[in-house]
Amino acid sequence: MLEGSCHCGAVKIEVANAPTEVTSCNCSICRRLGTLWAYYPTGDVKITGATATYRWGDKTIDFHHCASCGCTTHWSPLPNRGNEDRMGINSRLLPPGVLAGARVRRLDGASDDWKYLDD
Numbered sequence: 001m002l003e004g005s006c007h008c009g010a011v012k013i014e015v016a017n018a019p020t021e022v023t024s025c026n027c028s029i030c031r032r033l034g035t036l037w038a039y040y041p042t043g044d045v046k047i048t049g050a051t052a053t054y055r056w057g058d059k060t061i062d063f064h065h066c067a068s069c070g071c072t073t074h075w076s077p078l079p080n081r082g083n084e085d086r087m088g089i090n091s092r093l094l095p096p097g098v099l100a101g102a103r104v105r106r107l108d109g110a111s112d113d114w115k116y117l118d119d
Contacts, residue, residue, distance in 0.1 A: 004093035006071035011049030013089050015040055018098045022091045027109030029056050033072045037088035
């Protein structure tokens with residue numbers, strides 16, 4: 001089990017496996033957040049602690065951040081949007097060595113086609 005946390009430690013994230021691939025997205029919010037998203041089935045992630053949310057764009061996901069220190073922790077899908085089986089965690093909150101072997105993919109979220117730039 002891998003555990004990550006926000007800066008103050010109030011929010012903890014647990015996943016069973018290290019990500020083999022993470023996504024750097026250049027959409028208007030992700031480029032500002034500076035996150036590297038690791039995707040997991042929603043049932044494979046345990047989040048504890050108080051978060052606040054921000055809903056943006058097409059309103060299909062909520063971005064979560066620690067209610068105390070403000071670190072972006074994850075995004076979660078909204079119900080009845082057809083994407084309930086996947087969520088993203090901010091892999092930068094995991095121990096640094098965990099990301100050493102992960103491939104970083106570059107997603108062009110700033111365009112309308114949402115394609116990976118490294119294909």
